[in-house]
Amino acid sequence: MITSILSSCGVLGCRARRYLKQWTKPATATLVTGALSDIGRSRADLVAENALFRQQLIVLKRQVKRPQLTNGDRIRLVLLARCTQFWKRALFIVQPETLLRWHRDLFCRYWRRKSRPKRRGPRVAPETIALIRKMAKENRLWGAERIRGELLKLGVRVSKRTIQKYMPSVRRGPSQTWATFLKNHAGSIWACDFTVVHDLLFRPQYIFVVIELTTRRIVHAAVTRSPTDDWTAQQLREATPWGKGAKYLIRDRDSKYGSLFSNVAKSTGIKVLRTPVRAPKANAICERFIGSLRRECLDHMLTLHSNQLHRTVRAYVDYYNRSRPHQGIGQRVPVQYPRTYPASSGRVIATPVLGGLHHAYSRAAYLH
Numbered sequence: 001m002i003t004s005i006l007s008s009c010g011v012l013g014c015r016a017r018r019y020l021k022q023w024t025k026p027a028t029a030t031l032v033t034g035a036l037s038d039i040g041r042s043r044a045d046l047v048a049e050n051a052l053f054r055q056q057l058i059v060l061k062r063q064v065k066r067p068q069l070t071n072g073d074r075i076r077l078v079l080l081a082r083c084t085q086f087w088k089r090a091l092f093i094v095q096p097e098t099l100l101r102w103h104r105d106l107f108c109r110y111w112r113r114k115s116r117p118k119r120r121g122p123r124v125a126p127e128t129i130a131l132i133r134k135m136a137k138e139n140r141l142w143g144a145e146r147i148r149g150e151l152l153k154l155g156v157r158v159s160k161r162t163i164q165k166y167m168p169s170v171r172r173g174p175s176q177t178w179a180t181f182l183k184n185h186a187g188s189i190w191a192c193d194f195t196v197v198h199d200l201l202f203r204p205q206y207i208f209v210v211i212e213l214t215t216r217r218i219v220h221a222a223v224t225r226s227p228t229d230d231w232t233a234q235q236l237r238e239a240t241p242w243g244k245g246a247k248y249l250i251r252d253r254d255s256k257y258g259s260l261f262s263n264v265a266k267s268t269g270i271k272v273l274r275t276p277v278r279a280p281k282a283n284a285i286c287e288r289f290i291g292s293l294r295r296e297c298l299d300h301m302l303t304l305h306s307n308q309l310h311r312t313v314r315a316y317v318d319y320y321n322r323s324r325p326h327q328g329i330g331q332r333v334p335v336q337y338p339r340t341y342p343a344s345s346g347r348v349i350a351t352p353v354l355g356g357l358h359h360a361y362s363r364a365a366y367l368h
Helices: 002-024 031-037 043-063 072-080 096-114 126-138 146-155 160-166 178-190 229-239 259-268 280-296 306-322
Strands: 189-198 206-210 217-225 248-251 271-274 347-354 357-361
Touching: 043 259, 126 146, 126 178, 146 160, 178 189, 189 280, 206 229, 206 280, 206 306, 217 229, 217 306, 229 259, 248 280, 259 271, 280 306, 306 347, 306 357
Parallel strands: 189 248, 248 271
Antiparallel strands: 189 206, 206 217, 347 357
């Protein structure tokens, strides 16, 4: 009982001391109220107070090497320095040259703001600006004068300087990019690549795929445990029956593509394009298919031997070509590209694929 009373008395004493400290603390006056209160004071009192402030500033100057001043502090110091001719002796935290530099900056800022022209919209129509930027983006070989000629054909009259103003400031070189090359020649380009899968006994199994860029159709897929140059060349022969193939074939710099592979490609009329070193984006479409094969199929199954892996890959390729929509071709199926889906009615049928891992959906056909 006594200890609880003593503890309560201690808490009350701490609160009383804190409240007393807050009540006896002098109020912090602002610059304007402090100046107004000093008008009615005597000269001796002001001199003594200035001496007290000066001594405190001397002590603070020993501890603070570089005080942090705001823009408001700088403006107030500049305005107060104009009110006394002894302003140089009254400065302690900054040098007189610094105050003069602040005065010059404030003067320049004032006249810069005063001489700023009134805001007005661009004299060129927004549609013309958007058209200029579109032409510059889609035609990297065109300069300002070339774009000006195209605009004159459309009845738009602007100067070369105006076109340069609204063109992108950073433009690539005159040669086309790799993405532009793929877009222009996608109809005659194939891409091939290898991926590695380990079976249940940690033995490597190699999957070789050939994909058509325009339709995203898998032209050929095969599985082996020893991907030699002879085997890779044979897969290219099987992918190009009767000598019918693409015009270009994108591949990386893997040693599996040897002289036999190059000779088969040359005899078929295919020009091999090797990707740059450490540039997987140059073969991005094929790399994306390999990622889909892993995420949607291989990561959910245990591989026992190469025959099982070959059946699994063949089933997934058939599902990939005939039933799976693709974002790159507008959510269409490769074997139906470029045909769109017609509006139809009927009961929806789900067909399991890969043991129910995926399903292919279609509408039931009715005989009339």
